[in-house]
Amino acid sequence: MNTLDPTTFAPLERAAQDPVAYATEWKERTGGLVIGSFPMNFPSELVHATGALPVIVQESRTTITEGRSLLPEFYCSYTRSLADQAATGELEVFDAFVLVDHCVQLLGAADVIQRVIPDKPLHFTQFISSMDDAWSRGAVEEKVQAMRAEVEESTGVTVTDESLTASIRVFNENRRLLREFFDLRRTGRLHIPASALQVLVKSSMVMDITEHTALLQQLLDRLDTLSSAPEHLVRLHLSGHFCAPPRPELLNLLEECDVVIVNDDLYHGSRYISTDVPKDGDPFAALASWYLDRNVNVPCATRVQLDVDWQSYLVDTLADSGAEGVVTLQAKFCEPLMLYYPELRRTLGERDIPELLIETEHEGLAAESIRTTIETFVERIRRQRSKQLLPA
Amino acid sequence: MQWYTMGVDLGSTTAKAVIVDAAGEIVASRVVQMGAVSRQAVGVAIESVLEDACLSSEDIARTISTGYGRRLVPGADKTFTEITCHARGAAALSPGVRLVIDIGGQDSKAIAVDDDGLVDRFALNDRCASGTGRFFDVLCRALEVDLDEVVDLALAGTENLEVSSMCATFAETEVISLLAQGSAPADISASVHRSVAARTLGLVAQVGKAIPAVMTGGVAQNKALVTFLSDALGQDLVILDTPQIAGALGAALIARDEYQGQLGLTVQDIETDRQLVAQRSGGLRDCTGCDGHLGDGHAHDHDGGSRRPVPVILQTDALSAAGPSPR
Numbered sequence: 001m002n003t004l005d006p007t008t009f010a011p012l013e014r015a016a017q018d019p020v021a022y023a024t025e026w027k028e029r030t031g032g033l034v035i036g037s038f039p040m041n042f043p044s045e046l047v048h049a050t051g052a053l054p055v056i057v058q059e060s061r062t063t064i065t066e067g068r069s070l071l072p073e074f075y076c077s078y079t080r081s082l083a084d085q086a087a088t089g090e091l092e093v094f095d096a097f098v099l100v101d102h103c104v105q106l107l108g109a110a111d112v113i114q115r116v117i118p119d120k121p122l123h124f125t126q127f128i129s130s131m132d133d134a135w136s137r138g139a140v141e142e143k144v145q146a147m148r149a150e151v152e153e154s155t156g157v158t159v160t161d162e163s164l165t166a167s168i169r170v171f172n173e174n175r176r177l178l179r180e181f182f183d184l185r186r187t188g189r190l191h192i193p194a195s196a197l198q199v200l201v202k203s204s205m206v207m208d209i210t211e212h213t214a215l216l217q218q219l220l221d222r223l224d225t226l227s228s229a230p231e232h233l234v235r236l237h238l239s240g241h242f243c244a245p246p247r248p249e250l251l252n253l254l255e256e257c258d259v260v261i262v263n264d265d266l267y268h269g270s271r272y273i274s275t276d277v278p279k280d281g282d283p284f285a286a287l288a289s290w291y292l293d294r295n296v297n298v299p300c301a302t303r304v305q306l307d308v309d310w311q312s313y314l315v316d317t318l319a320d321s322g323a324e325g326v327v328t329l330q331a332k333f334c335e336p337l338m339l340y341y342p343e344l345r346r347t348l349g350e351r352d353i354p355e356l357l358i359e360t361e362h363e364g365l366a367a368e369s370i371r372t373t374i375e376t377f378v379e380r381i382r383r384q385r386s387k388q389l390l391p392a
Numbered sequence: 393m394q395w396y397t398m399g400v401d402l403g404s405t406t407a408k409a410v411i412v413d414a415a416g417e418i419v420a421s422r423v424v425q426m427g428a429v430s431r432q433a434v435g436v437a438i439e440s441v442l443e444d445a446c447l448s449s450e451d452i453a454r455t456i457s458t459g460y461g462r463r464l465v466p467g468a469d470k471t472f473t474e475i476t477c478h479a480r481g482a483a484a485l486s487p488g489v490r491l492v493i494d495i496g497g498q499d500s501k502a503i504a505v506d507d508d509g510l511v512d513r514f515a516l517n518d519r520c521a522s523g524t525g526r527f528f529d530v531l532c533r534a535l536e537v538d539l540d541e542v543v544d545l546a547l548a549g550t551e552n553l554e555v556s557s558m559c560a561t562f563a564e565t566e567v568i569s570l571l572a573q574g575s576a577p578a579d580i581s582a583s584v585h586r587s588v589a590a591r592t593l594g595l596v597a598q599v600g601k602a603i604p605a606v607m608t609g610g611v612a613q614n615k616a617l618v619t620f621l622s623d624a625l626g627q628d629l630v631i632l633d634t635p636q637i638a639g640a641l642g643a644a645l646i647a648r649d650e651y652q653g654q655l656g657l658t659v660q661d662i663e664t665d666r667q668l669v670a671q672r673s674g675g676l677r678d679c680t681g682c683d684g685h686l687g688d689g690h691a692h693d694h695d696g697g698s699r700r701p702v703p704v705i706l707q708t709d710a711l712s713a714a715g716p717s718p719r
Binding site (some may be wrong): 368369372375376379380 | 460471472473474475499510514516
């Protein structure tokens with residue numbers, strides 16, 4: 001297995017584990033504003049162009065306590081955690097919040113945040129979810145301008161073409177470097193824990209992007225000799241899990257069962273870094289293009305596009321990575337994924353691609369039961385391998 | 393030279409050990425009751441089964457462990473999950489099986505078995521203990537009877553009371569509440585069994601109904617549950633003589649397969665493949681196109697209209713391609 005330089009990796013890991021501590025320290029250091037955004041489609045470049053720190057608000061690992069009375073138990077763990085963070089003061093570091101996604105549960109959490117901490121501005125501008133109508137592009141461009149006005153109001157800074165173009169450049173560079181890690185993993189030339197890759201992506205969502213890019217470059221420069229995963233490991237694709245990352249313990253548990261994760265479509269993974277913002281032309285229109293292109297590059301259950309579907313993308317990407325099976329990680333009560341999952345399962349089943357669903361929760365991890373499930377899944381894939389070796 | 397392999401299943405309440413010979417025949421088996429996952433109990437099970445088989449540990453070519461305590465079994469060469477092992481063991485004990493319902497002390501599983509008698513799809517109960525052996529322990533405690541009496545009571549029950557099937561702890565509270573309201577213990581026991589059957593049906597639905605269906609695990613010895621579950625499924629269940637050893641037997645057979653592979657005796661030629669298939673299938677008839685449902689003109693009336701489950705003939709792809717046996 002490859003080793004990521006521990007000195008360079010440590011600050012990334014700290015920021016990923018405690019984004020609020022990082023933002024607090026950044027604020028003290030720079031005196032700047034910290035703007036929180038909610039997943040999955042807010043263009044952080046817009047906030048960055050004002051000089052503020054854009055931070056995608058993460059699910060907290062603390063036990064949900066006071067937040068239990070603010071949202072029902074049948075809301076997903078991310079939104080319940082947001083409500084709890086609002087109630088327990090964990091969101092104090094943020095000066096304002098922005099979101100462009102329309103998930104009903106997320107909007108419920110936004111309502112709670114507004115009620116519990118009314119002094120923090122919260123701006124919602126809904127990006128259209130029908131991606132290929134004649135009016136889709138115009139509608140998104142209009143909403144980008146609306147969000148620009150909201151961000152400018154919260155920060156007191158005007159976003160110019162020049163400042164936004166510069167921000168687009170640094171975010172594109174950051175995504176490019178992150179994709180290098182993912183590309184190396186997919187081609188089998190990089191073997192590091194999935195939880196370490198998650199740290200790289202998650203920290204990019206919460207850290208100063210220039211600082212993050214410098215650390216990524218250092219990691220790549222100091223990467224030891226590239227090594228491939230042992231042949232006996234079963235190659236899997238991780239799918240699902242929007243908004244919040246799967247727990248690192250779950251990723252480690254998967255890999256303890258003779259598994260190597262070769263690709264994913266997780267939000268805290270390939271989905272987040274899949275698409276660059278076009279660097280030429282009107283930078284505000286470019287943000288709209290980025291939003292529309294993302295659903296083509298890694299389709300999402302929350303978006304509608306006639307000629308794009310997640311299951312076709314998944315089948316194609318499996319061929320590309322050589323993954324032998326798919327593990328779908330589903331946050332309990334995540335409605336978009338719950339509604340889409342039957343289609344995914346049916347498509348994979350028709351192609352005899354092994355698929356396993358694991359439901360995740362904020363509270364705890366039924367480790368032994370999950371281990372048994374994964375090991376059985378791996379045993380089944382191994383049997384398929386050996387069947388293929390039988391003489392015809 | 394004769395050789396043997398061993399399978400050890402360390403579950404939540406019992407340790408099971410099985411020894412098979414090179415032909416896959418059971419030489420000896422043991423089930424040892426214990427309080428919880430226990431190294432001591434597994435030691436007793438291994439020593440006892442060796443003694444029963446008149447063998448020593450040196451005679452065992454390979455050992456595979458399974459069950460929740462599989463990593464605690466001393467001397468195991470490898471581990472496999474109880475899902476894989478129960479499927480393999482059930483296929484050996486009931487050739488042609490397509491669905492295995494395994495209910496143990498702490499968990500329950502539905503396993504769809506493919507043409508080769510191996511796991512195709514599977515579903516486990518959630519972290520809750522409802523529908524498991526522990527659930528019946530709770531019922532016994534609440535009714536202040538032992539397990540045999542609880543089964544007899546359930547079979548005698550007539551009224552269908554509403555009992556939650558969602559939580560063992562809450563179910564106990566409900567049982568006490570029903571007793572306080574004057575409900576008959578027989579009706580309470582029957583209703584609890586019925587709710588467990590409904591919960592198990594939900595598990596089976598995740599992998600799909602199929603026949604023949606076999607019950608394994610300790611709870612397969614509960615005649616009342618078998619009756620209620622058969623009703624819920626709308627099909628007969630094959631009951632094994634020794635349902636508790638299915639996992640350990642599967643482990644022993646997988647160990648045998650692996651050791652054969654080491655010796656170069658693995659399935660490399662079509663004739664060996666035929667022998668293995670014949671051993672698994674028992675030459676029973678195929679119920680072509682059947683999805684396990686009765687009715688709509690489809691009755692399991694093979695074997696003279698006995699309505700017994702109809703096993704299918706197992707075939708490997710290689711065997712199909714080779715055509716019929718010359719013998």
